[in-house]
Amino acid sequence: MKTAMFFALLPTLLCASSAFAVVPLSSVKRESNLPTVSNKFIVEVDTLADIPTKRSLETSHEFLYRSLRERAVVFEVDKEFNSAGLFVGAALTLNSANDAAALQNTPGVKAIRPVRKFDRPKPVLTHVVSGVNDPALPPDSESTHIMTGVDKLHAQGIKGKGIKIGILDTGIDYTHPSLGGAFGPGHKVIGGFDLVGDNYTGSNTPVPDADPLDQCAGHGTHVAGIIGADPGNDFGISGVSYEASINAYRIFGCTGFVTDDVIVEALLLGNKDGNDIMTLSLGGADGWTESSSSVVASRLAAAGKILTIAAGNDGASGSWYTSSPGNGIDVISVASVDNTVIPLQNATVHGVQHDPITYFATFPFPVTTELPVFATSNDTTVADDACNVLPPSIPDLSNKLVLIRRGGCTFVQKLTNAAAKGAKVALIYDNGSGFAGISVGDFLATLIQAADGEFLVQQFAAGVPVSLSFPQTGGSTNFPDPEGGLVSSFTSYGPSNDFFFKPAVAAPGGNILSTLPVPLGSFGVLSGTSMATPFVAGSSALLLSVKGKSVAVARGARTLFETTAQRIPSSHTDGDPLQTVTQQGAGLINVFDAIHTTTIVSPGELILNDTAHARPLQTFTVKNTGSTAKKYTLTHVPAGTALTVDAGTIFPALGPVPLVATAASVSIVPKTFTVRPGQSQAVVAVFSPPKGLDKTTFPTYSGFIQIESGADKTHVTYLGLAASLKDKQVVDNTDEFFGEVIPAILDPAGDVQAGPANYTFVGEDVPTLLFRLAFGTPTLRVDLVDASIKFTPTLNSRDLESRGFPFFSFPHPNKGGSFAQVKIVGSLTELDFISRNNEDPDDNGFTTIAFSEPTFANGTTIANGSYRVLLRALRVTGNPTREEDYESWLSPIVGVTV
Numbered sequence: 001m002k003t004a005m006f007f008a009l010l011p012t013l014l015c016a017s018s019a020f021a022v023v024p025l026s027s028v029k030r031e032s033n034l035p036t037v038s039n040k041f042i043v044e045v046d047t048l049a050d051i052p053t054k055r056s057l058e059t060s061h062e063f064l065y066r067s068l069r070e071r072a073v074v075f076e077v078d079k080e081f082n083s084a085g086l087f088v089g090a091a092l093t094l095n096s097a098n099d100a101a102a103l104q105n106t107p108g109v110k111a112i113r114p115v116r117k118f119d120r121p122k123p124v125l126t127h128v129v130s131g132v133n134d135p136a137l138p139p140d141s142e143s144t145h146i147m148t149g150v151d152k153l154h155a156q157g158i159k160g161k162g163i164k165i166g167i168l169d170t171g172i173d174y175t176h177p178s179l180g181g182a183f184g185p186g187h188k189v190i191g192g193f194d195l196v197g198d199n200y201t202g203s204n205t206p207v208p209d210a211d212p213l214d215q216c217a218g219h220g221t222h223v224a225g226i227i228g229a230d231p232g233n234d235f236g237i238s239g240v241s242y243e244a245s246i247n248a249y250r251i252f253g254c255t256g257f258v259t260d261d262v263i264v265e266a267l268l269l270g271n272k273d274g275n276d277i278m279t280l281s282l283g284g285a286d287g288w289t290e291s292s293s294s295v296v297a298s299r300l301a302a303a304g305k306i307l308t309i310a311a312g313n314d315g316a317s318g319s320w321y322t323s324s325p326g327n328g329i330d331v332i333s334v335a336s337v338d339n340t341v342i343p344l345q346n347a348t349v350h351g352v353q354h355d356p357i358t359y360f361a362t363f364p365f366p367v368t369t370e371l372p373v374f375a376t377s378n379d380t381t382v383a384d385d386a387c388n389v390l391p392p393s394i395p396d397l398s399n400k401l402v403l404i405r406r407g408g409c410t411f412v413q414k415l416t417n418a419a420a421k422g423a424k425v426a427l428i429y430d431n432g433s434g435f436a437g438i439s440v441g442d443f444l445a446t447l448i449q450a451a452d453g454e455f456l457v458q459q460f461a462a463g464v465p466v467s468l469s470f471p472q473t474g475g476s477t478n479f480p481d482p483e484g485g486l487v488s489s490f491t492s493y494g495p496s497n498d499f500f501f502k503p504a505v506a507a508p509g510g511n512i513l514s515t516l517p518v519p520l521g522s523f524g525v526l527s528g529t530s531m532a533t534p535f536v537a538g539s540s541a542l543l544l545s546v547k548g549k550s551v552a553v554a555r556g557a558r559t560l561f562e563t564t565a566q567r568i569p570s571s572h573t574d575g576d577p578l579q580t581v582t583q584q585g586a587g588l589i590n591v592f593d594a595i596h597t598t599t600i601v602s603p604g605e606l607i608l609n610d611t612a613h614a615r616p617l618q619t620f621t622v623k624n625t626g627s628t629a630k631k632y633t634l635t636h637v638p639a640g641t642a643l644t645v646d647a648g649t650i651f652p653a654l655g656p657v658p659l660v661a662t663a664a665s666v667s668i669v670p671k672t673f674t675v676r677p678g679q680s681q682a683v684v685a686v687f688s689p690p691k692g693l694d695k696t697t698f699p700t701y702s703g704f705i706q707i708e709s710g711a712d713k714t715h716v717t718y719l720g721l722a723a724s725l726k727d728k729q730v731v732d733n734t735d736e737f738f739g740e741v742i743p744a745i746l747d748p749a750g751d752v753q754a755g756p757a758n759y760t761f762v763g764e765d766v767p768t769l770l771f772r773l774a775f776g777t778p779t780l781r782v783d784l785v786d787a788s789i790k791f792t793p794t795l796n797s798r799d800l801e802s803r804g805f806p807f808f809s810f811p812h813p814n815k816g817g818s819f820a821q822v823k824i825v826g827s828l829t830e831l832d833f834i835s836r837n838n839e840d841p842d843d844n845g846f847t848t849i850a851f852s853e854p855t856f857a858n859g860t861t862i863a864n865g866s867y868r869v870l871l872r873a874l875r876v877t878g879n880p881t882r883e884e885d886y887e888s889w890l891s892p893i894v895g896v897t898v
């Protein structure tokens with residue numbers, strides 16, 4: 001739920017994806033860590049026509065406010081939304097839980113959604129190019145255009161002229177010469193707005209102004225360059241649609257996060273300003289299609305705007321972890337593909353005849369002297385080289401290039417030991433076949449390949465006076481990226497919990513050189529789905545500039561990109577399956593084919609859903625828009641089946657999600673046919689899920705039906721689950737994360753409450769509910785029940801417990817059915833459409849709710865007494881009125897003595 005707001009990251013972090021280590025309970029803060037802002041809500045109101053008690057000439061907003069005042073509700077209007085047909089409502093801050101209850105019962109209120117906050121990402125390491133003659137210029141600047149056919153469109157003069165793109169981000173440094181140099185009509189950045197101001201952090205009041213200039217954050221300027229950088233710069237790069245016009249909507253300050261209400265406001269403003277396309281390289285793990293910004297973005301897309309939104313960078317967390325607002329049903333959620341080459345640097349070898357040695361750095365090490373090599377061990381098989389303090393026999397290393405073998409401890413530990421001997425520059429050679437960026441803290445060090453390191457150490461050990469130099473010019477090399485052309489491992493996996501097809505398509509997002517604000521260095525390299533997203537926005541501009549700006553073209557854009565995309569393998573090893581559609585979407589876009597194809601296939605996505613809601617029979621049409629008859633042949637091309645849950649556990653498999661080749665079978669009718677110009681053919685496909693797989697792994701199968709006519713190749717993409725979502729356990733009831741069985745109530749000492757306990761709700765003396773979700777839930781409900789309740793929870797129980805708190809939600813009234821038969825004293829909170837937690841204790845590893853006030857969700861004080869807390873989570877696709885569709889947990893006795 002709490003992930004990075006921006007989806008840009010250093011391409012080169014090594015991530016260890018092992019099972020989680022036990023997290024000490026003492027590290028859990030006894031405060032709520034929900035991803036929503038307390039006491040603040042986005043309220044959507046009915047259109048006036050639907051409100052019988054309205055007064056004449058009264059607006060929907062006036063009616064809402066009057067109704068609230070009549071109920072003596074104290075509220076503050078943070079924002080008003082007034083886009084008839086799209087979204088009418090307001091962001092409100094309320095004073096008390098009582099007022100929240102009154103708001104819920106106010107006529108004309110259509111929906112109340114929490115205000116989500118989106119954290120800022122961990123610092124992004126940026127490679128900044130220093131100036132005009134910077135030798136460090138990566139030699140590969142247009143490979144991403146070549147990968148996607150954009151180069152061929154540019155050659156045809158198609159550059160996005162006449163199209164307006166709104167970028168919702170940190171603003172843009174439009175003073176950048178490659179971004180037009182100025183702001184306003186007639187320039188590249190024609191307009192926009194700063195909705196927040198420099199000082200906005202996400203938790204203070206935005207101070208808007210008319211100028212969306214960003215010279216402090218940089219992310220939006222990088223995004224803008226991918227769309228719009230003019231050619232003719234010293235770096236040889238250009239944007240995908242550099243003749244399009246840009247509006248900049250600044251929704252981040254220089255630091256901090258942003259809330260959903262600001263995103264919604266920016267979306268509606270961008271719509272009003274007449275943008276044809278809006279692009280959002282931001283989001284947070286969510287798993288459902290229901291957040292305010294997802295809903296509004298999707299409505300805009302359905303109304304004929306193209307919305308491109310990042311799929312997220314949570315690939316390491318595994319499946320079922322999609323990002324919002326990219327989850328919006330009709331938006332284009334964008335995955336990242338690694339560039340085919342990595343721009344790296346070569347060092348020159350002296351003292352012995354040898355080819356240059358490639359070191360993993362985008363720009364040259366700032367070392368201008370030739371340095372003699374010194375190896376911390378002459379043995380190239382030592383498992384823990386330099387993991388311990390270096391022996392006294394090792395000389396001063398300040399004028400050496402230190403060589404250390406990887407393994408046994410962290411890179412920083414090795415480098416710290418070397419630095420204790422004065423070392424200033426080090427190369428770590430791999431202990432296997434690895435070659436990637438590594439985390440070295442503040443040290444000047446990076447990785448080289450094993451063979452290069454072994455060669456140098458052997459020379460050193462043999463007494464050869466070998467040394468290295470780091471050319472400050474001319475050392476750039478196009479290292480063929482072993483992962484090039486594959487889906488970037490950081491791309492978040494779908495599908496959404498409601499089984500929508502996320503991500504939709506992929507675009508280049510790894511190792512992307514683009515513009516940065518002039519004060520931050522003008523150019524730099526970033527990676528992330530943040531970089532892939534504007535690529536699709538720019539591609540959409542090319543499409544609209546050729547096909548015209550109609551609602552029909554905009555609404556068909558996703559299908560065109562999907563059906564003309566290129567399928568992506570899961571590795572470069574022969575025989576490995578195609579990457580799961582849950583990470584690659586329909587494949588890497590080919591913009592040339594999307595624009596020039598004469599085979600129009602629709603729909604682009606066949607969603608087969610789970611076994612309990614299976615839709616095995618699917619139809620699609622193939623239309624020939626060419627000028628001659630075409631004979632088509634249809635074939636089934638399966639992708640790898642993703643084993644999304646670790647067998648025999650309740651936990652999602654971490655990324656890279658394991659794939660197996662066991663595939664669905666499909667019967668296609670007809671399999672070959674001829675279509676005359678202008679005619680269409682309907683095709684029926686009947687799917688059977690893969691057989692023989694362990695259902696506890698929740699095998700998610702996917703693939704393509706290829707439609708081929710000579711060189712003309714298109715496809716439809718399918719996605720299904722060979723298990724029932726209702727069988728997936730939601731609440732983690734193990735001790736694997738904390739070494740203590742959860743859910744649990746934490747007492748004021750931060751310990752798990754094991755027996756009955758009383759809480760005074762004075763100061764620290766409050767209970768805190770701690771839980772983890774192994775899977776998303778449509779409804780999580782926390783109620784207070786009588787201590788002596790006769791109720792058998794489905795999950796492990798201890799003995800008893802209590803509550804009180806700031807309000808987060810509006811519990812729905814009695815849902816009826818057997819659910820309503822459970823006698824509760826009152827509701828403490830209800831959270832709807834909740835994401836699962838992930839494996840990272842510092843990110844979204846667990847959820848805490850501190851009950852800091854002794855009140856029910858509606859604000860009424862809880863009477864002195866003895867209670868238990870009942871936690872219930874509805875399984876995905878469960879019926880909210882059926883108690884048996886919930887998992888439940890009952891706390892020890894919680895005494896309220898206030």
Ligand SMILES: *[C@@H]1O[C@H](CO)[C@@H](O)[C@H](O)[C@H]1NC(C)=O
Nearest residue numbers: 196197198199200207208209
């Ligand atoms: C932003 O904050 C700084 C430091 O508190 C202050 O000096 C400055 O005036 C603020 N700027 C605006 C536009 O409010």
Ligand SMILES: *[C@@H]1O[C@H](CO)[C@@H](O)[C@H](O)[C@H]1NC(C)=O
Nearest residue numbers: 346355356357358475476477
């Ligand atoms: C960099 O070094 C590699 C490995 O020796 C070599 O293949 C490549 O040609 C070099 N690149 C340049 C630009 O010198």
Ligand SMILES: *[C@@H]1O[C@H](CO)[C@@H](O)[C@H](O)[C@H]1NC(C)=O
Nearest residue numbers: 383406407408409430431432
């Ligand atoms: C290389 O070092 C890493 C980190 O210590 C270790 O996990 C890995 O097993 C080592 N690989 C080999 C082949 O020794």
Ligand SMILES: *[C@@H]1O[C@H](CO)[C@@H](O)[C@H](O)[C@H]1NC(C)=O
Nearest residue numbers: 377378393460461462463464
């Ligand atoms: C490693 O080899 C060098 C060069 O022959 C030598 O000076 C040094 O003593 C050797 N180190 C060890 C620990 O044997």
Ligand SMILES: *[C@@H]1O[C@H](CO)[C@@H](O)[C@H](O)[C@H]1NC(C)=O
Nearest residue numbers: 498499500607609610613877
């Ligand atoms: C899959 O089935 C569930 C249960 O009927 C439904 O709620 C969901 O919307 C379906 N997903 C799609 C994408 O149709």
Ligand SMILES: *[C@@H]1O[C@H](CO)[C@@H](O)[C@H](O)[C@H]1NC(C)=O
Nearest residue numbers: 755756757758759895896897
């Ligand atoms: C909680 O308070 C009640 C009423 O004061 C008392 O009877 C009970 O013993 C207390 N329980 C604990 C565990 O202290």
Ligand SMILES: *[C@@H]1O[C@H](CO)[C@@H](O)[C@H](O)[C@H]1NC(C)=O
Nearest residue numbers: 101825826827856858859860
């Ligand atoms: C608030 O909820 C409690 C517990 O369900 C109930 O007893 C009380 O009547 C409610 N108060 C209001 C004002 O609705």
Ligand SMILES: *[C@@H]1O[C@H](CO)[C@@H](O)[C@H](O)[C@H]1NC(C)=O
Nearest residue numbers: 758760863864865896897898
């Ligand atoms: C609740 O219990 C506490 C502790 O026993 C007592 O001080 C307080 O007066 C009680 N409150 C009410 C409203 O009875």
